[in-house]
Amino acid sequence: MTLTLSEVEHIAELARLSLTDQEKELYRQQLSDILEYAARLQNLDTSQIPPTSSVLPSRSVLRPDKSAPSLDIKDLLLNAPQTENDQFRVPPVLDQPS
Amino acid sequence: MTEFTDLTTRQTLDALRRGEFSCQELAQACLERINALEARLHAFITLTPELALRQAQAADRRLLEWRHAPNDPLPALLGLPIAVKDVLCVANIRCTCGSRILENFVPPYTATTVQRLLDAGVILVGKTNNDEYAMGSSTENSAYGPTHNPWDLERAPGGSSGGSAACVAAHNVSAALGTDTGGSVRQPASFCGVTGIKPTYGRTSRYGLVAYGSSLDTVGVFAHNAEDTALIFSQMAGYDARDATTLDIPLPDLELKDDASLKGLRIGVPKEYFIQGIQPEVESAVQQAIAVLEMAGAQLLPVSLPHTEYALPVYYLIAPAEASANLARYDGIRYGLREEADTVLDLYCKTRQAGFGPEVKRRIMLGTYALSAGYYDAYYGQAQKVRTLIKNDFEEVFKSVDVIAAPVAPSTAFRLGEHNNDPLAMYLEDIFTLPANLAGVPGLAFPVGFDSQGLPVGMQLMGAHFREDVLFRIAHAYQQMTDWHLRKPVL
Numbered sequence: 242m243t244l245t246l247s248e249v250e251h252i253a254e255l256a257r258l259s260l261t262d263q264e265k266e267l268y269r270q271q272l273s274d275i276l277e278y279a280a281r282l283q284n285l286d287t288s289q290i291p292p293t294s295s296v297l298p299s300r301s302v303l304r305p306d307k308s309a310p311s312l313d314i315k316d317l318l319l320n321a322p323q324t325e326n327d328q329f330r331v332p333p334v335l336d337q338p339s
Numbered sequence: 340m341t342e343f344t345d346l347t348t349r350q351t352l353d354a355l356r357r358g359e360f361s362c363q364e365l366a367q368a369c370l371e372r373i374n375a376l377e378a379r380l381h382a383f384i385t386l387t388p389e390l391a392l393r394q395a396q397a398a399d400r401r402l403l404e405w406r407h408a409p410n411d412p413l414p415a416l417l418g419l420p421i422a423v424k425d426v427l428c429v430a431n432i433r434c435t436c437g438s439r440i441l442e443n444f445v446p447p448y449t450a451t452t453v454q455r456l457l458d459a460g461v462i463l464v465g466k467t468n469n470d471e472y473a474m475g476s477s478t479e480n481s482a483y484g485p486t487h488n489p490w491d492l493e494r495a496p497g498g499s500s501g502g503s504a505a506c507v508a509a510h511n512v513s514a515a516l517g518t519d520t521g522g523s524v525r526q527p528a529s530f531c532g533v534t535g536i537k538p539t540y541g542r543t544s545r546y547g548l549v550a551y552g553s554s555l556d557t558v559g560v561f562a563h564n565a566e567d568t569a570l571i572f573s574q575m576a577g578y579d580a581r582d583a584t585t586l587d588i589p590l591p592d593l594e595l596k597d598d599a600s601l602k603g604l605r606i607g608v609p610k611e612y613f614i615q616g617i618q619p620e621v622e623s624a625v626q627q628a629i630a631v632l633e634m635a636g637a638q639l640l641p642v643s644l645p646h647t648e649y650a651l652p653v654y655y656l657i658a659p660a661e662a663s664a665n666l667a668r669y670d671g672i673r674y675g676l677r678e679e680a681d682t683v684l685d686l687y688c689k690t691r692q693a694g695f696g697p698e699v700k701r702r703i704m705l706g707t708y709a710l711s712a713g714y715y716d717a718y719y720g721q722a723q724k725v726r727t728l729i730k731n732d733f734e735e736v737f738k739s740v741d742v743i744a745a746p747v748a749p750s751t752a753f754r755l756g757e758h759n760n761d762p763l764a765m766y767l768e769d770i771f772t773l774p775a776n777l778a779g780v781p782g783l784a785f786p787v788g789f790d791s792q793g794l795p796v797g798m799q800l801m802g803a804h805f806r807e808d809v810l811f812r813i814a815h816a817y818q819q820m821t822d823w824h825l826r827k828p829v830l
Contacts, residue, residue, distance in 0.1 A: 244708075248708075249704075251711075252704050252707050252708050252711065253704065255707050255711060256663060256691075256703050256704055256707040257667075257670070257684075257687040257688050257691050258688060258691050258692050258695070258700055258703065258704070259685075259688040259689055259691075259692040260692065260700070264697075264700070268700070268701060268704050271701060271762055271763075272701070272704060272705055272708065274763055275655060275705060275762065275763055275766075276705075276708075276718075278651075278652055278655075278763060279652035279655065279656055279718065279722075281648075281649070281652060282649060282652050282653065282656075282721050282722060282725050283717070283721065285646075285649065285721075285725055285728070287721060287724035287725060287727075287728070290724045290725075290727050290728060291724070291727060292720060292723035292724045292726070292727060293554075293723050293724075293726040293727045293730060293777075294723075295554070295584075296540050296541075296554070296730060296777075296778060296779025296804075297540065297541050297584070297586060297779060297804065302583040304580065312447050312448060313447075316447040317447060319445065319447070320443075320444055320445060320447075320673070320674035320675070321672075321673055321674060322671060322672070322674075322675075322676075322677035323677070329672050329673055331672055331683055331686070332679075332680065332681060332682055332683055332686055333682065333683070334683050
């Protein structure tokens with residue numbers, strides 16, 4: 242199992258990480274080694290085995306649909322890097338009209 | 340006044356009630372001991388001395404009232420100083436998770452487990468060091484520098500809850516909270532010579548625990564013995580409406596009897612945990628401990644968990660996959676670090692690149708790959724199926740035995756820096772702890788000897804779902820017959 246540089250770049254893009262060239266090469270090697278090790282899982286026949294969805298008996302968890310107090314907006318915004326009018330402020334999401 | 344800090348949790352609570360010293364004197368003594376040792380140990384990321392002294396003052400007032408009106412029962416842990424791993428939120432105290440990305444994050448709410456202990460009267464001295472987002476086995480992945488093992492400062496305390504294990508071993512406090520996703524309570528307990536419980540998945544609430552691997556994460560306790568560990572555990576465990584994976588199953592009786600007889604208990608010894616490559620002194624110490632349990636009346640049975648060797652690859656696909664999803668929330672928008680950029684996409688990528696350390700990025704990359712289109716079935720899907728086989732192994736074995744006894748780790752504490760350039764070698768340190776997380780069963784680690792370097796050796800007992808009580812009972816019996824848990828590092 243050997244990852245290519247372009248595969249690493251694709252994963253980094255999905256993961257929203259702007260890796261350096263040095264990191265890309267390092268992770269290419271290290272992830273290849275780890276995936277090589279993980280390849281032993283392919284030796285097991287699991288065609289009749291269901292995947293684990295929960296280690297505990299699965300059940301539905303319901304609660305009455307009642308409103309309850311929640312945290313204060315002001316408190317929640319205290320950690321925000323930028324706010325405006327009690328909202329999170331972000332750079333433009335859509336392209337600016339030219 | 341450091342002699343207060345030599346006491347166990349039970350002894351401390353008894354002494355406070357008898358008025359041998361005040362909560363404020365005790366809190367002060369703990370803080371002084373921490374300050375004296377911290378330059379060598381680095382067990383903490385954030386200390387909370389003002390809070391601790393304020394809580395201690397309130398606890399002293401409560402004790403005074405109680406002396407006038409002793410029929411009004413005291414909270415079970417009143418005045419007890421504890422430390423909390425820095426991945427559990429405590430309102431208005433910064434929670435870094437060992438990461439730069441949360442360097443200035445101050446949570447507005449408190450984790451359920453911590454809140455229950457606060458309600459029971461504990462005093463918080465600080466937030467302990469850990470591998471970034473609990474990803475690691477040595478605390479070396481903390482962005483704030485590693486913790487040092489109190490038994491040998493050149494060695495790792497284990498991880499990821501290394502700070503909590505080290506600060507209990509060093510008698511900064513008699514008990515501390517950790518979390519265990521793949522061994523992060525049991526392995527540092529083993530490396531530092533203390534007792535540590537990884538509860539059944541769903542026994543301790545994850546509300547307010549910063550998520551790593553949500554199907555694996557548990558909140559556990561470190562203390563000097565099984566009795567103290569059980570006491571703290573009993574105060575924080577149980578159903579929480581804020582965590583839908585907790586189960587409303589009553590806690591079994593955790594009152595431990597001093598009768599050391601283990602007659603009628605069946606202990607399984609799995610051959611897959613006594614393999615080539617394990618440090619001979621670890622194997623012999625664990626075998627001797629098992630012999631002690633047999634002398635106490637337990638019946639030993641050879642058992643097999645045939646899929647044990649697959650736990651490592653299964654874990655290192657499932658946990659990173661869950662982590663890659665959980666850590667997607669660190670985007671520089673709502674909290675945590677933000678690296679400014681002209682577009683939102685650039686802001687995400689730059690913030691995450693600047694804020695996460697190497698191991699976290701590695702696991703995010705690995706997990707993203709395992710979940711990505713074209714690879715999902717081969718990696719994540721297959722891992723979840725093999726996880727079922729591992730879970731079935733345990734269910735099968737628990738039809739014929741009450742607990743399983745095994746080493747915690749293949750070796751005693753390794754040197755800081757030993758696995759620096761080889762993540763796979765570091766992952767191999769977890770081979771004996773990962774299966775319990777994958778199966779969701781509880782595990783209890785406690786010291787059963789020392790190697791020729793003077794480093795503690797740990798054994799773990801694993802039990803059926805929700806049978807923490809049997810683990811505590813056996814470890815308590817063992818600790819009645821041996822004194823490994825009473826040894827103290829020279830600091």
